[in-house]
Amino acid sequence: MSAWKPGSPHQYQPVYAPAPGPAPVYAQSSYAPPPGPPPDAGYGGGYGGDTKSPYEGERFKPRKRINDPIFLILFIAQLVGFIIISVITLRNFSGNAGGLGGGVGSDDSGSRITLNYHTVYLLLFVTGAGLLLSAIYLMLTRAFTKAIMHITLVLSILLNIGICVYYWITKYWSGAIIFTVIALLSVFAYWGYRARIPLASLLLQVVMDVTKHHPSVYFVAFMALILQAALSVWYTFTVIATYVKYTPGSPTCEFGVSCSSAKVVGFIVYETFSFLWTSQVIGNVALATLAGGPFGSWYYFGPREQGMMPAHPTLSSFVRASTLSLGSIAFGSLIVTLLELLRMLLNMVRNSANADGHPVEACLALCAECFIGCIESAVEYFNRYAYIEIALYGKPYLEASKDTWRLFKDRGIDALVNDSLVGMTLTWGAYAIGLLCSLFAYLYLRYTHPAYNADGQYTAPVLVFAFLIGLQCSLTLSSAIEAGVSTIFVGLGEDPQVLAIRAPPLFAMIASTYPQVVQGVPRV
Numbered sequence: 001m002s003a004w005k006p007g008s009p010h011q012y013q014p015v016y017a018p019a020p021g022p023a024p025v026y027a028q029s030s031y032a033p034p035p036g037p038p039p040d041a042g043y044g045g046g047y048g049g050d051t052k053s054p055y056e057g058e059r060f061k062p063r064k065r066i067n068d069p070i071f072l073i074l075f076i077a078q079l080v081g082f083i084i085i086s087v088i089t090l091r092n093f094s095g096n097a098g099g100l101g102g103g104v105g106s107d108d109s110g111s112r113i114t115l116n117y118h119t120v121y122l123l124l125f126v127t128g129a130g131l132l133l134s135a136i137y138l139m140l141t142r143a144f145t146k147a148i149m150h151i152t153l154v155l156s157i158l159l160n161i162g163i164c165v166y167y168w169i170t171k172y173w174s175g176a177i178i179f180t181v182i183a184l185l186s187v188f189a190y191w192g193y194r195a196r197i198p199l200a201s202l203l204l205q206v207v208m209d210v211t212k213h214h215p216s217v218y219f220v221a222f223m224a225l226i227l228q229a230a231l232s233v234w235y236t237f238t239v240i241a242t243y244v245k246y247t248p249g250s251p252t253c254e255f256g257v258s259c260s261s262a263k264v265v266g267f268i269v270y271e272t273f274s275f276l277w278t279s280q281v282i283g284n285v286a287l288a289t290l291a292g293g294p295f296g297s298w299y300y301f302g303p304r305e306q307g308m309m310p311a312h313p314t315l316s317s318f319v320r321a322s323t324l325s326l327g328s329i330a331f332g333s334l335i336v337t338l339l340e341l342l343r344m345l346l347n348m349v350r351n352s353a354n355a356d357g358h359p360v361e362a363c364l365a366l367c368a369e370c371f372i373g374c375i376e377s378a379v380e381y382f383n384r385y386a387y388i389e390i391a392l393y394g395k396p397y398l399e400a401s402k403d404t405w406r407l408f409k410d411r412g413i414d415a416l417v418n419d420s421l422v423g424m425t426l427t428w429g430a431y432a433i434g435l436l437c438s439l440f441a442y443l444y445l446r447y448t449h450p451a452y453n454a455d456g457q458y459t460a461p462v463l464v465f466a467f468l469i470g471l472q473c474s475l476t477l478s479s480a481i482e483a484g485v486s487t488i489f490v491g492l493g494e495d496p497q498v499l500a501i502r503a504p505p506l507f508a509m510i511a512s513t514y515p516q517v518v519q520g521v522p523r524v
Contacts, residue, residue: 059300059392060292060310065324067396071334072327075281082274085267086234089241119462122444123236126437126466127229130473133436134225137429138477142208145201149421152428153193157186173359178366193421199509200421206503207295207484213303214294216314221480224286228279228476232469235275239465242267276340280333283476284387285321287483288329292391293317295487299498317391325390328397332383339376343369381423384482388490407493422485430474437470438463 066072141148160183167176211217244250246263253259293314301309310316321329350365382404389400441463492499492510500507 068327068331071331075330086238130470133433134474134477149197149425152425160186204422225476227282277337284329288321288387288391289318290483291388291487295484299491328390331397336380343372426478430471433474434467434471438467441466
C-alpha cells in the first residue's frame, strides 16, 4: 500500500493501493486522527476540540420541508407539457411518414422531404460512442493529469487565436475585434494559470482516488448519464417527428394535419426549452446527490472503513435532492436555461444581421451574446456551489445563494481558479468527444447515403444533434468529478482542519498558496 512520501510534501501519492481484488483500506497514516479528545468528544470524530460536528447547522439532517415549491410545480408542469407534445407528434409517426431512403439496412429509395428514423439509428450510435469516449477520457485524465491540464490550457488559447484569425480572414469585423481581445487576454492569463496546474492536478487526483473506493459515485454518474442519453434520444425522436408531421410538403400534411413553419418553430422552441431545463435538473440532482452523499460524507466523517460514515449516504442524499430540494434545484436550473435560450436567440439575430449585410447590428448582437454568455457561465459556476449548500444543509435556493456568495467573499475568489482549471480540463474533453461524435455522424451520412440528405440539406442539423449528444454525455459524467472538487472547496472554507486529516499534502499546498482559505468561514 502506498503512503505519503515525507520527502516530497507537495507531491500527491494515492492513498489507496490501486490493485485488483478486494478493495484496500485507506492508509491509516494519512487519515489517522491527530492527538486530541476521545471519540465521544464533540461528534465522535476525534478530530480535535476545534472541529465542528458533521451535523452542525442541520448538515446532513435538514428540516422536513419542501423548498421553493413554486418552481417545483413549474418544472413538473413543463415536463408534462413536453410529454403531451411528444405523444401528439409521435402518435402517428412511423417510418412511412417521411421517407425510408438510405441508412442502416436500407437502400436509397424513399421520400426526400425531411428526416426519418434512420437518423434515430445514427443518433443512437452516437450516444453509445459518447458513453464509451467519456469513460476513456476520465481514465486518461487520471493517468496523465498534469499533461492533459497543460494541453487543454494551450488548446483554449489556440482556439481563441484560431477563431480570431478566421474572423479576420472572412472579414467578419465585429467578431474579429471581440475575439482579438479575448485571444490577447487568454495569452496574458496563460502564465498565471500555468503556475496553478500543480495544485489543480493534485486536487483532481485526490478526488478521483476517493471515487475509486466509493462505487456509488460512478453509479450516480452513470445513472445520470443514462437518463441524459435517454432524454436526448427522446428529444431527438420528438424533434424528428415534429419535422415529419408539420413541415410544409410532408406526406402527413395530405391527411388533414395542419402544417406550417410557425408551428414547427413553436414546437421545437418549447421542446428545446424543456430539454435544456430537464437536462440541467438531471445533472444538478446528480451533483447534489454526490455532494451530500459520498463526497460530503467522506470529508466530514472520514472513509467508510473508520466506521463513522452514516449508512447509505448516497441514497439518503438522493432522496433529499429529488424530493425536498428538487424545487430549489429547478429554480437555479431555470435561470441558466433562460440565459441559454436568450443567448441562442441573440446568435440567430447576429447571423441574420450578418447575412443581410448589417455589420453594426451584427456587432451589437455579438457583444450582447458574449455578455449573456459570460453571465450564463458565471451563474452556472456559482450555482454549483449553491447546490452543494442545498445538498448539505437543505436550504432554499436564495438562502443557499447568499451563503455561497459570503463563502466566496470570505475565502477569496482567487483560489477558485484551481477549480476552474479542473472544470476546463473536463469541459475540453467534452468538446473533443462532441466533435468526435459529430465526425462519426458525418461519416455515417457520407457512406450510407440516406435519401432525405441527398442534397446535403440536413447534414448541419444532424451534426449539431450528434455534437450536443456527445457533449451532454461527457459533461454529465464529468460532473461527478467536479462535484467532488467543489465539495472539497466548500468543506475547506467551513472546516479546513478536516482536510488536513483527509489529504495532508493537498492541505499543505493550499495553505502555502492561499493562507486565507484555510482560516475557515465563521457561521452567522
